[in-house]
Amino acid sequence: MARVVSKxxxxxxxxxxxxxxxxxxxxxxxxGAETGTVDTTALDSGVGIELTASGHATxxxxxxxxxxxxxxxxxxSLSDQLGNPIQRAYGLTLAGGTAITFNAAGIGFGFSxxxxxxxxxxxxxxxxxxxxxxx
Amino acid sequence: MAGIEEGIKTLxxxxxxxxxxxxxxxxxxxxPQSAAFPQIVFTQLTSDEYNTLDGGGDVRSIDVDFxxxxxxxxxxxxxxxxxxxxxxxxxxxxGAETIRAVTVQGEGSDYIAPTDGSDKGVFIKxxxxxxxxxxx
Numbered sequence: 001m002a003r004v005v006s007k008x009x010x011x012x013x014x015x016x017x018x019x020x021x022x023x024x025x026x027x028x029x030x031x032g033a034e035t036g037t038v039d040t041t042a043l044d045s046g047v048g049i050e051l052t053a054s055g056h057a058t059x060x061x062x063x064x065x066x067x068x069x070x071x072x073x074x075x076x077s078l079s080d081q082l083g084n085p086i087q088r089a090y091g092l093t094l095a096g097g098t099a100i101t102f103n104a105a106g107i108g109f110g111f112s113x114x115x116x117x118x119x120x121x122x123x124x125x126x127x128x129x130x131x132x133x134x135x
Numbered sequence: 136m137a138g139i140e141e142g143i144k145t146l147x148x149x150x151x152x153x154x155x156x157x158x159x160x161x162x163x164x165x166x167p168q169s170a171a172f173p174q175i176v177f178t179q180l181t182s183d184e185y186n187t188l189d190g191g192g193d194v195r196s197i198d199v200d201f202x203x204x205x206x207x208x209x210x211x212x213x214x215x216x217x218x219x220x221x222x223x224x225x226x227x228x229x230g231a232e233t234i235r236a237v238t239v240q241g242e243g244s245d246y247i248a249p250t251d252g253s254d255k256g257v258f259i260k261x262x263x264x265x266x267x268x269x270x271x
Contacts, residue, residue, distance in 0.1 A: 009188045024187045067185060067192060116238045116265050118185055118194060 008095035011064060015077055019091045022074050024067040026120075028092075032060030033130065059127030062090070062102065068111045068121035078123055081107045087128060102131040139197060139268060140164075142230030143177060152217045156210070157203075166204075172257065173205035173214050193269050194235060201262040208258040215242070215260035222264065231271035238265040 011028060012019035036054035069075055081088065085106045092100040108124030140163040148159045153175070160166065160174035183196040201218055205211040225237050240263040247257040 007186075007188055011188075021189070023189055024192070025189070026185075026187045028188075067187060116196070116236075116240075116267075118192075118267070 002096065004094055004096045004098075006095065010091075010093045012091040012093070013074070013077060014089040015074075019089070020074060020077075022064075022066065022078070023072060024069065024075075025064050026066060028062070028064035030060060030062045030131070032058065033127070034058055034060070057130055059102065059130045062092075062104070062125045062127060062131075063123065065120055065122050068119045075121070078107065078121075079109050082109060090125060098134050100131055100133060102127050103129055138270065139195075139229070139232050139266070140177075140179065142228075142232035142234075142268075143199070143266075145230035146225075146228075146234075147175065147218075147221075150221050152221055153214070156214045156217060173203065173210050175214065175218065176202045176204065178202075194267055195270060196265060196267045198240070199264050199266055201264060203260045203262070204257050206255060206257060211244075211258040211260045215262060219262060222262075229268065233269040233271075234266055235269060236267040238267075239263070240265055 009025075009028065010021050011025055012021050014020075034057065036056040036058065037051040038054050039049060040052040041050045066075070087103055087105050089101065089103050092102075094100070102125075104125035105128040106126055108126075109121065111119060111121035113119040144161055144163060147153055147161045153161070157173040157175055158171070160170050160172075162170065162174065162176050164176070164178055166174050166176050178200050180198040180200060182198075185192040185194055185196070201215075203211050203214040203218060205214060219239065219242075222237055223239050226234055228234075242263070243261045245259040245261065247259065249256045
């Protein structure tokens with residue numbers, strides 16, 4: 001059992017069939033993964049809503065923020081996907097060494113800046129299938 | 136003295152509009168007791184490191200107070216105005232550091248009353264400035 005620090009986490013994207021680290025990421029999160037259910041509540045059910053496992057699960061999305069450098073090839077590769085929306089492989093290596101992989105069906109990408117700050121970009125990856133978690 | 140403090144000192148010492156008023160009486164944190172007026176004393180208040188998962192970035196941000204001090208209010212104001220005009224949009228080398236952006240956050244004034252019962256206090260105009268720079 002250990003606390004795994006976030007610094008040192010490496011997030012990679014598939015470029016020409018190789019996983020290449022994305023630079024200058026300052027935060028990441030994975031959310032929305034959940035198993036599917038079917039409402040099987042019947043007229044003669046009790047007060048509680050009855051749910052039954054559908055046998056499927058949704059992978060959710062993987063989001064990260066970075067200090068955006070439009071001259072950086074790895075950042076250009078992210079925005080380039082808006083014009084070439086195809087499924088793509090990603091990787092996540094936690095600071096402790098654990099590797100997680102997933103495929104994204106597309107990308108959400110936006111960037112912003114403000115006086116006194118530095119330019120940042122927010123990336124959302126809709127996961128197709130499930131992340132390949134460590135079990 | 137090293138790093139951005141040395142850089143700021145080097146930068147301001149070389150600016151004629153400032154040295155015409157205060158010579159090179161420009162000091163980080165504290166002026167020596169023997170220093171003449173008018174003078175500029177600057178102090179770094181905070182920093183922002185823009186950290187990332189893959190390490191430190193190539194840009195730091197610091198907040199700096201520049202106290203423009205003089206025995207006459209009008210001189211403190213002139214010195215502050217000259218500093219503001221010079222630094223507000225400055226980019227470029229500051230000693231070994233490279234300033235990427237300067238943002239003026241605010242301005243204030245103060246007066247330090249004399250302790251000897253005389254009428255010769257010190258007038259201070261303070262500029263609060265954010266400096267984003269690339270360390271050497």
